[in-house]
Amino acid sequence: MGDDDTFFVAENLVRVLAKYDHNQYYYIGSLSESHLQNIYFSYGMAYGGGGFAISYPLAVALAKIQDRCIHRYPGLYGSDDRMQACMSELGVPLTKELGFHQYDVYGNLFGLLAAHPVTPLVTLHHLDVVEPIFPNVTRVQALQRLLVPMKLDSAGLMQQSICYDKKNRWTVSVSWGYAVQIFRGVFSPREMEMPSRTFLNWYKRADYTAYAFNTRPVARNPCQKPFVFFMVNARFDSTLNLTVTEYVKHRTPHPTCKWKMASPDDIETILVYKRPDPHLWDKSPRRNCCRILPSNKKGRMVVDVGVCDEGEISEV
Numbered sequence: 131m132g133d134d135d136t137f138f139v140a141e142n143l144v145r146v147l148a149k150y151d152h153n154q155y156y157y158i159g160s161l162s163e164s165h166l167q168n169i170y171f172s173y174g175m176a177y178g179g180g181g182f183a184i185s186y187p188l189a190v191a192l193a194k195i196q197d198r199c200i201h202r203y204p205g206l207y208g209s210d211d212r213m214q215a216c217m218s219e220l221g222v223p224l225t226k227e228l229g230f231h232q233y234d235v236y237g238n239l240f241g242l243l244a245a246h247p248v249t250p251l252v253t254l255h256h257l258d259v260v261e262p263i264f265p266n267v268t269r270v271q272a273l274q275r276l277l278v279p280m281k282l283d284s285a286g287l288m289q290q291s292i293c294y295d296k297k298n299r300w301t302v303s304v305s306w307g308y309a310v311q312i313f314r315g316v317f318s319p320r321e322m323e324m325p326s327r328t329f330l331n332w333y334k335r336a337d338y339t340a341y342a343f344n345t346r347p348v349a350r351n352p353c354q355k356p357f358v359f360f361m362v363n364a365r366f367d368s369t370l371n372l373t374v375t376e377y378v379k380h381r382t383p384h385p386t387c388k389w390k391m392a393s394p395d396d397i398e399t400i401l402v403y404k405r406p407d408p409h410l411w412d413k414s415p416r417r418n419c420c421r422i423l424p425s426n427k428k429g430r431m432v433v434d435v436g437v438c439d440e441g442e443i444s445e446v
């Protein structure tokens with residue numbers, strides 16, 4: 131179930147639900163990003179905008195009590211709130227899957243999408259409230275662009291990889307099919323996997339205590355502001371048996387940096403090679419690894435993304 135403004139990645143929805151025994155009672159979804167929303171409604175409720183799923187036997191059991199149940203909760207606001215109350219009467223807790231996204235936020239989703247948790251992207255919500263996920267296009271055009279990599283490798287969509295350009299001392303974060311960021315200096319994976327606060331909370335305030343997860347501030351040091359490259363093209367190379375995604379630099383003014391080190395300012399495009407892996411989520415969750423490859427073209431960075439090799443970790 132979802133709202134009329136919920137965007138589903140259908141193949142990933144199937145992947146997530148396939149983990150569970152459909153003969154058992156399951157109530158699957160996720161919370162709001164807003165701590166206050168979760169307090170007001172419930173930390174045990176699957177939010178309808180983010181979408182949720184109910185197994186068939188549970189739906190049968192719910193149908194037998196639902197009319198009586200909803201009459202007992204006239205004060206509850208929404209259908210998802212009432213649904214959770216009835217689940218409570220049936221004794222079925224919420225099974226949380228972090229790929230269902232309510233997105234009770236305003237502003238720019240970039241920080242959240244560029245550091246997606248290590249789980250399949252299942253839904254996006256409130257896309258009519260936030261800015262388009264790609265710059266300089268409409269919301270519909272942005273989603274149409276996202277469909278291209280989604281059709282090539284839905285399992286890998288938005289999955290983050292973190293690696294380092296050791297020669298230049300840069301940190302590179304790839305959100306596959308969406309964006310690449312280059313940072314001057316070395317940022318730990320622990321920092322990079324936390325979303326940067328490019329968004330406001332549901333009450334339109336820049337309050338970092340308002341979220342039900344860890345975030346990091348947008349960098350104030352001009353030398354630590356990322357160079358962002360958005361995906362503009364994606365294709366499958368049948369010769370290499372790899373997907374090739376192209377990311378172009380988002381042209382925004384960058385403040386002057388006085389650090390005596392190489393600047394990513396000369397990089398105009400980034401090519402990312404990745405082998406589609408439809409069975410990625412059949413294994414234990416782990417971030418993919420990325421590696422900086424040699425480039426024979428000025429102004430271009432080349433990155434390989436894939437399953438980590440034995441002993442491979444994200445370190446300088």
